[in-house]
Amino acid sequence: MQHSLALHPGQGPIRSATYLPADPSAVLWGRLPCATDSPVLTIDAGTEVTIDTISHEGVLEDQGRDPVAFFGGFGVRREDVLLDAIALAASDRPRDPTIDGPHVVTGPIHVRGAVPGDLLAITVLETLPRVPYGVVSNRHGRGALPGEYPLDAGTVSVFAAVDGEHGTLPRVLGGAHSVRFPLAPFLGIMGVAVAGGSRPHSVPPGAHGGNIDINLLTVGSTLYLPVQVAGALAYVGDPHFAQGDGEVALTAMEASLRATLRFDVLSEADALEQFGRQVGPLAETADLLIPTGLSPDLDEAVQNCVRAAIGLLQARYGMDAAHAYAYLSAATDFNISQVVDLVKGAHARIRKGDFHD
Structure with a gap:
């Protein structure tokens, strides 16, 4: 052989x-x-x-x-x-x-x-x-x-x-x-x-x-x-x-x-401090925080992703919701993960380096 x-x-x-x-x-x-x-x-x-x-x-x-x-x-x-x-x-x-x-x-x-x-x-x-x-x-x-x-x-x-x-x-x-x-x-x-x-x-x-x-x-x-x-x-x-x-x-x-x-x-306490209340998958790389949104409807998947991203920025960096929403619009890419799995997915790419004082 x-x-x-x-x-x-x-x-x-x-x-x-x-x-x-x-x-x-x-x-x-x-x-x-x-x-x-x-x-x-x-x-x-x-x-x-x-x-x-x-x-x-x-x-x-x-x-x-x-x-x-x-x-x-x-x-x-x-x-x-x-x-x-x-x-x-x-x-x-x-x-x-x-x-x-x-x-x-x-x-x-x-x-x-x-x-x-x-x-x-x-x-x-x-x-x-x-x-x-x-x-x-x-x-x-x-x-x-x-x-x-x-x-x-x-x-x-x-x-x-x-x-x-x-x-x-x-x-x-x-x-x-x-x-x-x-x-x-x-x-x-x-x-x-x-x-x-x-x-x-x-x-x-x-x-x-x-x-x-x-x-x-x-x-x-x-x-x-x-x-x-x-x-x-x-x-x-x-x-x-x-x-x-x-x-x-x-x-x-x-x-x-x-x-x-x-x-x-x-632990639940550590998770809340670092990420807030996450109801679904959340990913992280050396440079990015990656909240996700899921729904059979792609528009709703993106909306759920935006909501998850706002909550994450509030918990992680102490942002208020209005400023978090503005930041996401100015600086964050929202990507389509997939559109083929019955439940569609979106994910955001939040740069951790933007929050280094």
């Missing part, structure tokens, strides 16, 4: 002493964890965990549920198809494609000491591509132009190769020329379990996080999520190599990642 270019389970670099592979017993497919789910891993707050994630592209029913054959059709060698993706596709892991989502999520992870009212902080320390390729898909009834694309019947899956720190895909089917774009790997899904005994669908994001698809959540970023159940029951998935704001075709460059994350807990 030739040397594999893939990071199969347990092989290659594993940064953390705590490692969670994505074998079928450690993932959910199409649904997100709820309070009654049992953790697949229990850790102390502050622990770093290296987690394998599996892209749903190549394992779905409309792609044959046979990743070896699917990726082989694009010239990928069998040894470069992930063994855990093959195992998942061949498993009896429950998923009903008529009512469940497509995403594979690894977890849940119980974080000791996390209780409702706290914020769970998930910091991205490393994202390693597990394969040298990805897929961008468009399906009927989905995407920003559901009545116009795909042009023909069936699912369109565009293969994208990795070329160093860039992705490439053909400009036209069968053409010799390609388009090249930078890679910026991140996890589209990071979340906490919801209260109760019903698992949420994997597609729409919410206060629990989930499929928020914010492309700023690359290495060095932190996502804060309001804890809903004891232990938080965190999970991750929907790995991307690259995504534009909006994710208009339905998916971006979907491809499996090995991510190392640190899980911290902010």
